[in-house]
Amino acid sequence: MSVEIVGILYGLGTLLLMFTGMPIAFALGSIAILFMMFFMPHSALDTVTQNVYEEMSSITLLSIPLFILKGAAIGKSRAGADLYLAIHAWLGKVPGGLGIANVLACALFAAMAGSSPATCSAIGSAGIPEMRARGYSPGFAAGIIAAGGTLGILLPPSITMILFSVAAEVSLGKLFLAALGPGVLLVFLFSSYAAWNFKREYRHALGVYQDGGVKSAYLDDTVLTFKEKTAMLPRVLPFVTLLIGVMLALYGGYATPSETAGLGGLLALALIAIIYKVWRPSQMAPIISSTLKESTMLMFIIGMSLLYSYVMSYLHISQSAAEWLVTMHLSRWVLLASILLFVVVLGFFLPPVSIILMTAPIILPPLRAAGFDFIWFGVVMTIVMEMGLIHPPMGLNIFVIKSVAPDIPLKDVVWGIIPFVLLMMLAVVLLCVFPQMATFFPNWALGT
Amino acid sequence: MSHGVDLPGAVAKRLGFNSEAPRWFLPRLMNVALTRINRLVVTLSMLAMLGSCAVLTSGVVMRYFFKTPTDWQDEISMFLLVGSIFMCGAAVQAQRGHLGIEAIAGYLSPAANRWRIWVCDILSLLFCGFFSWKSWTLLYEAWSEGMTTSSTWAPPLWIPYGLMALGITLLTLQLLIQVLNPPLHKTLS
Numbered sequence: 001m002s003v004e005i006v007g008i009l010y011g012l013g014t015l016l017l018m019f020t021g022m023p024i025a026f027a028l029g030s031i032a033i034l035f036m037m038f039f040m041p042h043s044a045l046d047t048v049t050q051n052v053y054e055e056m057s058s059i060t061l062l063s064i065p066l067f068i069l070k071g072a073a074i075g076k077s078r079a080g081a082d083l084y085l086a087i088h089a090w091l092g093k094v095p096g097g098l099g100i101a102n103v104l105a106c107a108l109f110a111a112m113a114g115s116s117p118a119t120c121s122a123i124g125s126a127g128i129p130e131m132r133a134r135g136y137s138p139g140f141a142a143g144i145i146a147a148g149g150t151l152g153i154l155l156p157p158s159i160t161m162i163l164f165s166v167a168a169e170v171s172l173g174k175l176f177l178a179a180l181g182p183g184v185l186l187v188f189l190f191s192s193y194a195a196w197n198f199k200r201e202y203r204h205a206l207g208v209y210q211d212g213g214v215k216s217a218y219l220d221d222t223v224l225t226f227k228e229k230t231a232m233l234p235r236v237l238p239f240v241t242l243l244i245g246v247m248l249a250l251y252g253g254y255a256t257p258s259e260t261a262g263l264g265g266l267l268a269l270a271l272i273a274i275i276y277k278v279w280r281p282s283q284m285a286p287i288i289s290s291t292l293k294e295s296t297m298l299m300f301i302i303g304m305s306l307l308y309s310y311v312m313s314y315l316h317i318s319q320s321a322a323e324w325l326v327t328m329h330l331s332r333w334v335l336l337a338s339i340l341l342f343v344v345v346l347g348f349f350l351p352p353v354s355i356i357l358m359t360a361p362i363i364l365p366p367l368r369a370a371g372f373d374f375i376w377f378g379v380v381m382t383i384v385m386e387m388g389l390i391h392p393p394m395g396l397n398i399f400v401i402k403s404v405a406p407d408i409p410l411k412d413v414v415w416g417i418i419p420f421v422l423l424m425m426l427a428v429v430l431l432c433v434f435p436q437m438a439t440f441f442p443n444w445a446l447g448t
Numbered sequence: 449m450s451h452g453v454d455l456p457g458a459v460a461k462r463l464g465f466n467s468e469a470p471r472w473f474l475p476r477l478m479n480v481a482l483t484r485i486n487r488l489v490v491t492l493s494m495l496a497m498l499g500s501c502a503v504l505t506s507g508v509v510m511r512y513f514f515k516t517p518t519d520w521q522d523e524i525s526m527f528l529l530v531g532s533i534f535m536c537g538a539a540v541q542a543q544r545g546h547l548g549i550e551a552i553a554g555y556l557s558p559a560a561n562r563w564r565i566w567v568c569d570i571l572s573l574l575f576c577g578f579f580s581w582k583s584w585t586l587l588y589e590a591w592s593e594g595m596t597t598s599s600t601w602a603p604p605l606w607i608p609y610g611l612m613a614l615g616i617t618l619l620t621l622q623l624l625i626q627v628l629n630p631p632l633h634k635t636l637s
Binding site: 017018019020021022023024025026027029030033045046048049050052053056057059062065066069249254255258259261262263265266269285288289291292293295296297299300301349350351 | 459490493494497498500501502503504505507508512521522525526529530532533536537539540543545546547548549550551552553564565567568571572574575576578579582583585586608609612
């Protein structure tokens with residue numbers, strides 16, 4: 001049987017099993033083992049568990065559970081709400097300051113926690129009710145939080161970036177640094193839209209009021225004194241110090257990414273114990289057990305995705321698909337656009353971890369041949385996968401928003417999110433035109 | 449219609465999976481035993497995770513404050529984390545926490561969805577059963593041949609392989625209990 005036919009069967013079999021609703025990890029493992037049985041030497045089956053263990057026992061990959069622990073510790077405390085309230089207090093006078101405060105709080109929290117749903121949940125649970133109480137439309141409020149939360153998979157320590165560094169064999173430190181510029185760009189775009197839409201909704205509310213209608217909460221002014229503003233800072237500073245400390249440990253050469261993850265996890269637990277008095281075993285247990293649950297689910301998917309990729313590579317499916325892409329002689333931008341479109345479509349159904357590990361062997365060789373920088377591509381691909389987090393059917397952040405604010409109709413949430421998806425597309429275009437936004441910082445700090 | 453924005457296992461739980469203890473004696477006994485084992489395993493895994501953080505942190509402290517680099521910290525933390533992850537597979541499955549694509553769930557009737565989930569459980573059981581068998585043969589090989597890692601510290605590989613075999617076996621048993629106790633009867637009543 002030709003490689004092409006085997007490849008098509010492999011792809012169809014995967015789709016079929018996955019769409020039954022079987023857990024992704026087991027579906028990937030099953031299809032890999034089935035193809036090993038039929039198309040590989042029988043001895044390959046004897047090493048299947050060794051393969052999975054060896055692929056998983058990478059200290060870089062195993063930093064993922066520890067980064068999740070750090071995120072869970074911060075996410076399950078009041079740190080998110082405190083961070084948000086402090087930023088809000090200081091941005092009170094800026095038009096749309098509340099929306100911007102939410103975007104900034106999401107970005108800072110994402111950089112501490114490294115998780116998109118955790119960011120949405122922590123900032124959204126305080127931010128969405130506050131924005132709605134101040135007159136923001138429900139969809140707008142939901143859109144700000146859902147989009148702000150996506151920064152969790154872009155800003156370091158991003159799990160998606162860790163996986164990309166393993167799949168593409170590029171420096172994790174450089175990838176983390178490369179995400180900073182685009183992260184700031186997205187924060188700027190989201191904040192600008194928040195300010196613009198605030199003014200639009202404010203004008204509408206004012207018009208309604210002047211015509212004798214109901215006075216919207218938009219039109220109420222709340223002014224905090226300087227003393228009230230400074231009183232907000234002490235609770236936030238330790239977490240910002242943790243964020244800076246972890247970055248210094250990583251980039252100052254004091255600790256490897258996995259050591260940084262371990263250190264960050266312990267420090268985050270110590271901070272919530274000191275500041276929020278979360279130190280009893282009964283208080284700590286839910287944080288660590290939820291970390292274990294999420295880590296187990298993710299690492300099973302990662303392990304089986306790696307087995308899946310190994311089989312794909314052994315059967316020359318990935319090489320043939322990559323060669324086919326190269327022989328199409330697409331212009332480099334058409335190639336990039338096709339690959340990103342492919343990633344977007346996969347993002348409808350698959351979490352970023354599977355997308356990276358399953359597609360890397362196919363898409364990276366043609367991109368290398370076309371002269372694309374993998375550090376830059378890692379950032380672009382992550383932003384594209386961020387979109388998958390906020391659009392149905394997978395749209396994990398939409399689910400989190402629904403759990404934080406169940407009374408906002410799904411339709412409003414989706415409409416509120418669309419402008420932010422468009423802004424992400426704009427960010428991708430800007431990164432294509434000005435790749436230095438991603439590459440300058442890592443090249444300057446760590447050399448080319 | 450779920451629109452796919454469901455947490456792992458939400459559809460199954462909504463349809464009555466995991467809501468009742470198994471009806472037959474042996475699966476019910478297994479369920480009780482496995483629930484206790486899972487609770488113990490999760491507690492030990494929580495400690496292992498904290499231990500792994502402590503080991504990695506101590507590596508940094510030893511290197512910078514005592515000028516004593518360690519060659520064991522990465523492998524110890526790896527064993528602790530890999531062990532925790534495989535051992536917790538069953539506890540996560542007990543809560544149906546392994547992520548799946550539920551896109552078609554919204555298009556099927558509750559009865560069809562119950563059958564779909566049951567078939568998925570059977571397929572998952574077959575996969576995990578096979579993986580479990582191969583894990584035990586790998587453990588036997590590592591034990592009998594005295595296999596170690598390739599580092600200078602060279603700890604024996606039967607430790608992580610043993611945890612993997614045990615964890616996947618627990619996961620297989622968990623799936624077996626779920627396969628033996630589908631709420632399909634609810635559609636008949």
